[in-house]
Amino acid sequence: MTIEDQPPQGSGRGKGLRGERRRMEPKRSTSRDLERYADLFASRTRVMKSSAMRDLMAITARPEVISFAGGLPDTSTFPPETFAAVASRIAAESCAKALQYGPTEGLPETKECIAEVMAADGTRVDIEDIVVTTGGQQGIDLVAKTLIDPGDVVVAEAPTYPGAVPTFSSYQADVVQIEMDADGMRVDLLEEALERLEREGRKPKFIYTVPTFQNPAGVTMSLERRERLVEIAHERELLVLEDNPYSLLRYEGDPVPSLHSLDGGVFVMYLGTFSKILSPGIRLGWVVAPPPVLEKINQGKSGADLCTSTLSQLMVQAYFKEVRWRDYVESLTALYRDRRDTMLDALADHFPPQAEWTRPGGGLFIWATLPDFIDTTDLLARALRDNVAFVPGEQAYLDGRGRNSMRLNFSVSNEETIREGIRRIGAVVEELVALYGTLTGTEPQGRREQPADRGREAEGGRVVRMPERRRRAGGA
Amino acid sequence: VGRIAVLKGGSSLERQVSLRSAARVEDALVRLGHEVIGIDVDGELVDRLRAEAPDAAFIVLHGVGGEDGTVQELLEILAIPYTGSGVLACMRSMDKVLCKHLMIEAGIPTPEFFAFNETAFKGLGAARLLPAMEERLDFPIVVKPAAQGSALGIKFARTAADVPSALVAAFSYDTRVLLERYVRGRDLAVSVLEGAALPVVEAVPNEESFYDFESRYEIGRTTFVCPAAIPEPVTARAQALAVATYDLLGCYGVARVDMMLDDESGELFVLEANPIPGMTDTSLLPQAAEAAGIAFDALVERMLELAFERDAGKAVV
Numbered sequence: 137m138t139i140e141d142q143p144p145q146g147s148g149r150g151k152g153l154r155g156e157r158r159r160m161e162p163k164r165s166t167s168r169d170l171e172r173y174a175d176l177f178a179s180r181t182r183v184m185k186s187s188a189m190r191d192l193m194a195i196t197a198r199p200e201v202i203s204f205a206g207g208l209p210d211t212s213t214f215p216p217e218t219f220a221a222v223a224s225r226i227a228a229e230s231c232a233k234a235l236q237y238g239p240t241e242g243l244p245e246t247k248e249c250i251a252e253v254m255a256a257d258g259t260r261v262d263i264e265d266i267v268v269t270t271g272g273q274q275g276i277d278l279v280a281k282t283l284i285d286p287g288d289v290v291v292a293e294a295p296t297y298p299g300a301v302p303t304f305s306s307y308q309a310d311v312v313q314i315e316m317d318a319d320g321m322r323v324d325l326l327e328e329a330l331e332r333l334e335r336e337g338r339k340p341k342f343i344y345t346v347p348t349f350q351n352p353a354g355v356t357m358s359l360e361r362r363e364r365l366v367e368i369a370h371e372r373e374l375l376v377l378e379d380n381p382y383s384l385l386r387y388e389g390d391p392v393p394s395l396h397s398l399d400g401g402v403f404v405m406y407l408g409t410f411s412k413i414l415s416p417g418i419r420l421g422w423v424v425a426p427p428p429v430l431e432k433i434n435q436g437k438s439g440a441d442l443c444t445s446t447l448s449q450l451m452v453q454a455y456f457k458e459v460r461w462r463d464y465v466e467s468l469t470a471l472y473r474d475r476r477d478t479m480l481d482a483l484a485d486h487f488p489p490q491a492e493w494t495r496p497g498g499g500l501f502i503w504a505t506l507p508d509f510i511d512t513t514d515l516l517a518r519a520l521r522d523n524v525a526f527v528p529g530e531q532a533y534l535d536g537r538g539r540n541s542m543r544l545n546f547s548v549s550n551e552e553t554i555r556e557g558i559r560r561i562g563a564v565v566e567e568l569v570a571l572y573g574t575l576t577g578t579e580p581q582g583r584r585e586q587p588a589d590r591g592r593e594a595e596g597g598r599v600v601r602m603p604e605r606r607r608r609a610g611g612a
Numbered sequence: 613v614g615r616i617a618v619l620k621g622g623s624s625l626e627r628q629v630s631l632r633s634a635a636r637v638e639d640a641l642v643r644l645g646h647e648v649i650g651i652d653v654d655g656e657l658v659d660r661l662r663a664e665a666p667d668a669a670f671i672v673l674h675g676v677g678g679e680d681g682t683v684q685e686l687l688e689i690l691a692i693p694y695t696g697s698g699v700l701a702c703m704r705s706m707d708k709v710l711c712k713h714l715m716i717e718a719g720i721p722t723p724e725f726f727a728f729n730e731t732a733f734k735g736l737g738a739a740r741l742l743p744a745m746e747e748r749l750d751f752p753i754v755v756k757p758a759a760q761g762s763a764l765g766i767k768f769a770r771t772a773a774d775v776p777s778a779l780v781a782a783f784s785y786d787t788r789v790l791l792e793r794y795v796r797g798r799d800l801a802v803s804v805l806e807g808a809a810l811p812v813v814e815a816v817p818n819e820e821s822f823y824d825f826e827s828r829y830e831i832g833r834t835t836f837v838c839p840a841a842i843p844e845p846v847t848a849r850a851q852a853l854a855v856a857t858y859d860l861l862g863c864y865g866v867a868r869v870d871m872m873l874d875d876e877s878g879e880l881f882v883l884e885a886n887p888i889p890g891m892t893d894t895s896l897l898p899q900a901a902e903a904a905g906i907a908f909d910a911l912v913e914r915m916l917e918l919a920f921e922r923d924a925g926k927a928v929v
Contacts, residue, residue: 188763191628198623509777517625517764518784568780571730575739575776 180286180306189531192516196525202557203525204544207299207351207500209412213467218459225454226447238446240438242268242422246449249456250422254408256462257383259397261406265424267434268444272381272409272421276300278440279342279377279405279423280307282432289333289340293321295503295532295541297351297379300344304534311534312340318494320347320357323364330372342375342405347395349382349499352532352543356497359392366395369403375429379407382499384465387473389497401426410452412500413465418448472500472547475554479546482555486562488569493544500547505529505540506565509572512542515564524560613645614667616916617660617692619683621652624675625785626762633891634672636898640912641670653683661690668919669694670912671888676759679888680706693923695915697887701862705887709758709790711861715882718860720853722882723872724749727758727790730783746772749793755779757786768794795872795881800840802854803868803889803900805911806918809851810900814840836896838903846873850880857885865918868897 196205226234247263254261269275276299284290286308292300294313304311312333314326326343333340343365347357357365369376378395396406401424409421423433437443455461479502483493493504506512512528519525529541546554572578618641620634621627634650641648649664651657653673661669669692673683681702687694697705704710709727716722726745732738746753755778756766765785767778775791782789803810814837839847854869861867868889871882889897891912901911 191762192625192764194628195623195625509780511777511781514765514781514784520625568784571733571783572776572780574733575742575779577739 180308189513189528192513192520195520196516198523201520201523201525202549202553202560204546204549204554204557205525205527206545206548208545208548209416209468209500210471210548211415211417213471214415214464218455221458222451222454225458226450229454230450234447234450236446238443238449240267240443241434242266242444243446243449243453245453246420247422249452250408252456253384253410253413253461254406254424257380257394258391259394259406261396261401261424265401265427265430267423267425267430267437268449269421269423269437270441270444271411271416271419272379272407273299273303274437274440275407275409275421275423276303276344276377276379278433278436279407279425280304280309281436281440282429283341283375284309289338291326291329291340291343293345293350293353295352295529295538295543296344297346298527298531298543300379301531301534304344309341313533313535313537316350316353316355318355320350320355320361321345321365323361323368326365327368330368330374339372340374342377343369344377344379345395346379346381348380348392349385349496349501351382351499352501352527352529353503354494354496354499354501355503356392362392362395362398366399366404369399374403376404377407378404381407381409381412384413385469385472385500386498387469387476387496396424405429413468414452414455414461418445418451420444420448420452475546475549475551476502478551478554479544479558482558483562486559488562488566490569491565500545502544502546503529504542504544506542507569507572508540510565510568511539513539515542515561515568518564518568519561522560522564524557526561615647615649615664616641617649617651617664617666617669618672619651619653619657619669619678620672622654622673622675622677624673624677625764626674629762629890629892630672630674630678632893633674633895636893636908637670637672637891637912640909641916643909644913646916653678657683658686658690661686661692666692668692668916668923670916670919671695672891674888674890675762676706679886680759693919695919696865697861697863697867701864701867702887704861705863705867705885706759708756708884709788711884712790714860715857718856720856720860720882721879723754723793723795725790725792727788729788733779742775743772745791746775749791752794753778754792754794755782756790756792757782757784758788758790759786795874797875798840798842798873800842800850800871800873800880801868801896801900802850802871803866803897804854804858804863805866805901805904805906805914807855807858809854810897810906811839811903812842812847812850813838813896813900813903814842815896836894836899838896838899842873846878846880853880853882857882861885861887863887864922865915866897 196203244263246268247266250266251261251263269278280303284307288309289312290304290309291312291314294315296313312329314329315322347362349356365376376395380394394406396404406424407421410418425433476496480495483504490507491504493502496502513530516525516528527543529538529543530536532538532543549557618634618638620630622630638648638650649666651660669687671678671683671694673679677683679702681699684694684699684702688699704714712722712725728738751770753769754766755769765782767781769775769778779789799815801813816835816837818835850871853871857869858867866889868886869882870884871880873880889895891898898908898911
């Protein structure tokens, strides 16, 4: 975060005005003040993302923009009468409690609901091993806070969840990213990286993974790799942080056991959230970890916010009593499945043959990779002129890779909007491909194949293409 | 003291910078006793201006739409006095290509360059000239869109292989791009107020970021030195060049002229002029004014007075 985001608040210097009582002047600051503050900033406030990038992402939120940039669930389908019933129930049964602080680790009844959600995904948990957090995001922060000293290694996927990047950066972790393919993290490359780190005398503190319907790549780690990953964790006594927000949003295929269920909770920590199955607005997630780790996490949480909103926790309890929570998840699953299919069809229709993309079996995201001469940050600037947005791939890396990839969210836009947005991006990409062909004297590739063929290619093209690290022209 | 419309935001890529600038300007105007009408410009701008009928418009827009003469033209038609340069000066400044041609004609040193639109490549085979251009400019070459104020879209091509993708990137921002000789050296900015140069600001990157434009104006990554620690004759020359550029383009009120001091030759080269300089906490015009003993509020007040003075002058003509 730079000073530009949060200008210093009023200096507190008031001055008497013509005998009036003292009042606060509107805030003012000079460049000299700012340099003085800059000297006081902790080194962990140095962020990866440039202010130009943050400004660019801010534009994606304009109302006229079709945005595939967010990771938002569609909350418009949640029944208002259910919300009203939940609120009434809290008012009638637990008003005072809802307005009060709660235990740092969370309310036991909320943890029962959490255990029920995890059971629905085939993972058994002792509620003693759960800490309720303010969204899954706080779970990432608390685990990092508990385990990371500056310079410590965290292993993550390449690409990784863009929201975890600033968290790891703020604890000054050295993030080593392991490539993925259609079966998730390449565990063979993980082992190579661990060997290399061992030779360098460095032991990673934990391995961060979103094994199911990964954000941003949309791929799912195979059972074989999950088993091997758990073995590696046991052999090397390494912690694994399994971030699992999406597994109940499955559109096809059979569930794959969670890492936590394979490991029994010895080395695998688990992050869950109500954001994608109920509401991100209630900010309710949880961490499951081995007791000694959990105790430290709990201490960290106490320092961060004392406890998670009691009101939100009671909302979940009341909701679970009021309705069958799985019905809503099933309705979301049906909705998102259609939207995913629409986006995949639109990609086949509108993206040029040089593009590739993943075909997620669940979750919220498709990861598309373009020819390497297209920088998706510049593409976003161009696409915004046509009022359409996505997340540039470089935001999912800490090392400058991913510049020709993009994350596309399909959960929050309706099908017509999805088709139109993808058509617009496709048109811009096609324009740039043609321009590149002209510049290099290579003819742009001929007409697109028939959509039917493209569909097959998309099916077969479940590759998460991870470009080699290279210095792009103008790499900033 | 009057009703002042602060025009800000808009849909340009520099929207956020504009909003940050405008927040400070609005605070200053309030402190100065004015009534402030903040207007985030969009399709309703003309209607808003007609309805509000402000005494003047304080323009804090950056980039396409605000800095290129468009909004100025509207204000002319509405007969609302406005801060800063007029339509023609904005057009000349925002268009880096036109600006550089004018500078060359006037004998103001600017790095050698070539500029093209997409048609030149698509319809006239300009790509075949790339090797000749690369030879003339020598690597690294700066590739940038003709009309883009932020760091986005500015690329360094280190080798011939980098040029096509750098051009594709630059064409993502504008239909015209330029390839420019890279001047390695110190990064100077000279703001001009009422035709007189303010102290020179040097932006010194905190770490080696030879190619990193994006870090240059971010606090903690760049230290601003004002007045710049450069020899007196260089300061005088920089200020003279800034004023010459301001005059050449026909600027009015304020402008910021960016230049490079070449490490090798010790020569100064003017890169571009900004008719609506940033007014944020980290912006260079307010820093330069402060170094000249002009506090932020006084700067804002003077910019506003100049808007009224120009308008009064017009009435006489």
